[in-house]
Amino acid sequence: xxxxxxxxxxxxxxxxxxxxxxxxxxxxxxxxxxxxxxxxxxxxxxxxxxxxxxxxxxxxxxxxxxxxxxxxxxxxxxxxxxxxxxxxxxxxxxxxxxxxxxxxxxxxxxxxxxxxxxxxxxxxxxxxxxxxxxxxxxxxxxxxxxxxxxxxxxxxxxxxxxxxxxxxxxxxxxxxxxxxxxxxxxxxxxxxxxxxxxxxxxxxxxxxxxxxx
Numbered sequence: 568x569x570x571x572x573x574x575x576x577x578x579x580x581x582x583x584x585x586x587x588x589x590x591x592x593x594x595x596x597x598x599x600x601x602x603x604x605x606x607x608x609x610x611x612x613x614x615x616x617x618x619x620x621x622x623x624x625x626x627x628x629x630x631x632x633x634x635x636x637x638x639x640x641x642x643x644x645x646x647x648x649x650x651x652x653x654x655x656x657x658x659x660x661x662x663x664x665x666x667x668x669x670x671x672x673x674x675x676x677x678x679x680x681x682x683x684x685x686x687x688x689x690x691x692x693x694x695x696x697x698x699x700x701x702x703x704x705x706x707x708x709x710x711x712x713x714x715x716x717x718x719x720x721x722x723x724x725x726x727x728x729x730x731x732x733x734x735x736x737x738x739x740x741x742x743x744x745x746x747x748x749x750x751x752x753x754x755x756x757x758x759x760x761x762x763x764x765x766x767x768x769x770x771x772x773x774x775x776x777x778x779x780x
Contacts (some may be wrong), residue, residue, distance in 0.1 A: 568713050569720050574727070575602050577720075581728030581748075582741055601734040602727065609726055613719070614706050615651050617757050621714040624707045625657070628694065635687060637695050646684065646692035647705050655704040656680035656696050718756040725749035 569577070576587045579598060586598075594600050614622045628644035635643050647653070658680065682696040694703070715723070729745035732738045 568715065571606070571712050574712065574720060574724055575606070577724040578602070578727035578731060581724050581745055582732045597735060598731070601731055605727060605730050605734065609730060610710070610723065611651055611708055613723060613726065613753070614708065614710070616753070618654055618706060618760065619716075619719060619756070620760055621716060621719075622651075622706045622708075622710050623654075623704060625702060625704050628656075628701045628703050631693060633687075635693055637683075637685065640683065640695035641697045642695070642699055642701065644694040644696070644701060644703075646694050647703060647707075649707050649709040650705045651708050653682075653684065653694070653703055653705045656682045656694075656698060657702040657704060658698065658700075716756070716759075718752060718759060722749055722752035722756055725752060 572588065572591050575591060575598075579587065584598075588596070588598060588602075591599070591603070594603060613619075624647070626647060628647070631643045631645055637643070680696055680698045680701070682694060682698075685693045685695055687693050725745050726749045729742045729749060732741040732745065
């Protein structure tokens with residue numbers, strides 16, 4: 568797996584620059600400063616664009632602890648922390664101990680449940696649905712370079728190189744060329760991820776639950 572410094576230097580190499588950086592903290596050069604600004608947003612953008620397995624999380628949602636109501640929904644949950652994109656709301660159920668767990672042993676049964684994300688105030692999101700004991704599958708921004716797959720790293724270095732070419736010299740030709748390679752690697756990565764996962768349609772919901780939607 569690659570480190571942050573290695574990824575930065577690979578991005579520089581992709582754009583044809585032979586000089587390599589010795590650290591990621593000094594901000595001593597234009598390359599340092601631009602990579603520091605571009606790095607996290609570029610990763611987040613790539614994570615939002617696809618359900619990369621290393622960024623996927625499944626959690627039991629926590630009900631909100633403040634007053635809130637919506638005419639279309641019956642249950643209200645806290646929006647997951649560090650969530651870039653919420654993919655699924657998943658059936659949950661009571662077990663014998665009184666806690667809840669997703670259907671399937673484990674999570675082999677996934678079924679999308681209708682939901683809506685509503686802003687309670689400028690910093691608080693509420694996840695609304697008609698499902699009690701809900702779990703969520705989402706893409707998290709809390710990732711580390713050690714978690715990145717080789718194909719994600721390759722795509723990231725092309726994308727960073729493309730963005731850096733614009734930031735440093737405004738070279739649109741280099742930017743477009745590197746974006747072509749990025750797109751090709753990104754699509755290969757998506758295909759690889761799709762081969763690593765399978766979803767089983769969950770049980771049909773009751774007429775009562777259907778009527779509450």
